[in-house]
Amino acid sequence: MRTLPLLVSLAVACSSPPKKDPAPRQPPQKRAGSVTLSIIGTNDLHGALERLPILAGYLVNLRAARAADGGGVVLLDGGDMFQGTLESNLSEGADVVRAYNEMGYTATAVGNHEFDFGPEGPATTPQSIEDDARGALLSRAREAKFPMLVANISDKTSGARIKWPNMPPSVLVEVAGIKVGIIGASTESTPFTTMPANFVGLVMAPPTAVAIAAESTKLRAEGAAIVIVTAHIGSKCADFEKPTDTSSCEKHEELNKLINDLPKGSVDAIVAGHTHAGIAHRINDIAVIESFSSGRAFGRIDIRIAADGRVTAVSIDKPRAVCAGETATNPVMVADCKPGDYEGKPVVPEPGVQKIVDEALARAKVRRDEKLGVTLTGKVEKSYGSESAEGNWFTDLMLAAHPGAHVALTNGGGLRADMPAGDLTYGRLYEAMPFDNRFALVDVKGSHLRSLVSTNLQRGGGILSWGGLTAKGRCKGGKLDLEVWVGGKPLDEARAYKLVTSDFLASGGDGLLGRLKLPAGAIKITDVIIRDSIADILRKKKGQVDPAKLFSPTSRRLDFEGQRPISCAAKSPTKPTDQEPPE
Structure with a gap:
């Protein structure tokens, strides 16, 4: 649900560190023979527990293969582990930690959505001075048998890096006699891609890059033969046939900038995350993997270390689908999952992890399976970067919940899953809208609405979905000519309108409403969870819903030519923004 430009600490966060040679390494320790370390990377689980027993089965086979040849396995996660499913959210991620403990994770990064739950308990943000805005996260860290690493978050007042239990900047572990340094980092957009109040x-x-370089120098001095970064920072590649061919990879994402800024030789491998995309490439001589999201796949890097401590070979596997044949457009139900063989043996779900997952699913089953009385005649699709049936439907339902409002607004990052045809259950609704955002009512002028629409059309990132508002934009005379209607009538720039949106957006998320500089008292945040209010409306409404009536490519609420971001200057190709959210 959260995607936006970084607006604070810009001078610090965007400064490019000077490139310099890393500190001299300690002489490597000699061993009797070469050793292979297999680095397995996962990322952006978002509470999708169901495939974890199968992934654990892959790990059983791989660990047996490495034990047979004297090597070892390093298991890392790139963050955003907890938030996203009913079964995980009910325990604020505790069952994910239990499963990861059982699977033997070596370390994880801290994603922006690790901050989403706020204090322990039902409140998602502090309600009193006694509430700890990071209470749920700190509890998960205390329960974890692995460190949750973060090197680039500091206390605003003191400037010192945070010193929370089991959340160090880096860790030095020994695997098959090899000292391995691991560093964690979070996306620099974290302050505005979680609930701002929790940051x-x-x-x-x-x-x-400065934080990672400093930790790398320390780890090398302590004898690390290899240094790995696990980071909730990502990019995107389309072709995985040749790891050395990066022509299909994005070049301007946060991960690319980070890699360019790192001193040469400071990092050997990166387990990435945040963009819900795939990477299996060698970038600036660093092996990099990212494996989509929701437990659908994992990445693998094998590093061969000679008896004298030198790295002699690095291989990078394509992202491996946990369920054979599964893709983003061809999902496979866990009940139908056929993982096949791995490391020469059939993959069998691991019983210990299965027990944890079964218990979590059982606790959520009654609410998940509740039918809301609405039948979808076709799939209701989401989209991050373009108008969608799901975005239109949700904003219409937000208006139905607040009939006194003129306009409803939500963001593309808040739409997390398509809803399949058939009886709509609470669980399906929850997957599409997993965040416990509350309604916020905002008093705005017509000029504010125009600014929101115009800015979103001329910028990339997540689309804004609108209810009660339509717009038509065309380039004229080198500028965007924008017509806006509210309730079917032309927008009045000076008129006061009532906007219903989420507390996330109203409190500064995505940096949207903050730019409007609204007067004090313009925003009222309620205690009503948007998703649960929508469920109540659907229970009363019942009947059928036809997705074709929610969105038509020939009759859009936002009518513009080409792709966002719209540029009315000299024409140049624009990059589509309809990809997985950089959460």
Whole structure:
């Protein structure tokens, strides 16, 4: 649900660290023979527990293969582990930690959505001075048998890196006799891609590359033969046939900037995350993997270390689908999952992890399976970067919940899953809208609405979905000519309108409403969870819903030519923004 430009600490976060040679390495320790370390990377689980027993089965086979040849396995996660499914959210991620403990994770990164739950308990943000905005996260860290690493978040007042239990900047572990340094980092957009109230008092600092370089120098001095970064920072590649061919990879994402800023030789491998995309490439001589999201796949890097301590070979596997044949457009139900063989043996779900997952699913089953009385005649699709049936439907339902409002607004990152045809259950609704966002009512002028629409059309990132508002934009005379209607009538720039949206957006998320500089008292945040209010409306409404009536490519609520971001200057190709959210 959260995607936006970084607006605070810009001078610190965007400064490019000077390139310099890393500190001299300690002489490597000699061993009797070569050793292979297999690095397995996962990322952006978002509470999708169901495939974890199968993934654990892959790990059983791989660990047996490495034990047979004297090597070892390093298991890492790139963050955003907890938030996203009913079964995980009910325990605020505790069952994910239990499963990861059972699977033997070596370390994880801290994603922006790790901050989403706020204090322990039902409140998603602090309600009193006694509430700890990071209470749920700190509890998960205390329960974890693995460190949750973060090198680039600091206390805003003191400037010192946070010192929370089991959340160090880096860790040195020994695997098959090899000293391995692991560093964690979070996306610099974290302050505005979680509930802003839960990040108060913190700052993204030092700059990520500076933080990683400093930790790498320390780890090398302590004898690390290889240094791995696990980071909730990502990019995107389309072709995985040749790891050395990066022509299909994005070049301007946060991960690319980080890699360019790192001192040469400071990092051997990166397990990435955040963009819900795939990477299996060698970038600036660093092996990099990212494996989509929701437990659908994992990445693998094998590093061969000679008896004298030198790295002699690095291989990078394509992202491996946990269920054979599964893709983003061809999902496979876990009940139908056929993982096949791995490392020469059939993959069998691991019983210990299965027990944890079964218990979590059982606790959520009654609510998940509740039918809301609405039948979808076709799939209701989401989209991050373009208008969608799901975005239109949800904003219409937000208006139905607040009939006194003129306009409803939500963001593309808040739409998390398609809803399949058939009887709509609470569980399906929850997957599409997993965040416990509350309604917010905002008093705005017509000029504010125009600014929101115009800015979103001329910028990339997530689309804004609108209810009660339509717009038509065309380039004229080198500028965007924008017509806007509210309730079927032309927008009145001076008129007061009532906007219904989420507390996330109203409190500064995505940096949207903050730019409007609204007067004090313009925003009223309620205690009503948007998703649950929508469920109540659907229970009363019942009947059928036809997705074709929610969105038509020939009759859009936002009518514009080409792709966002719209540029009315000299024509140049624009990059589509309809991809997985950089959460």
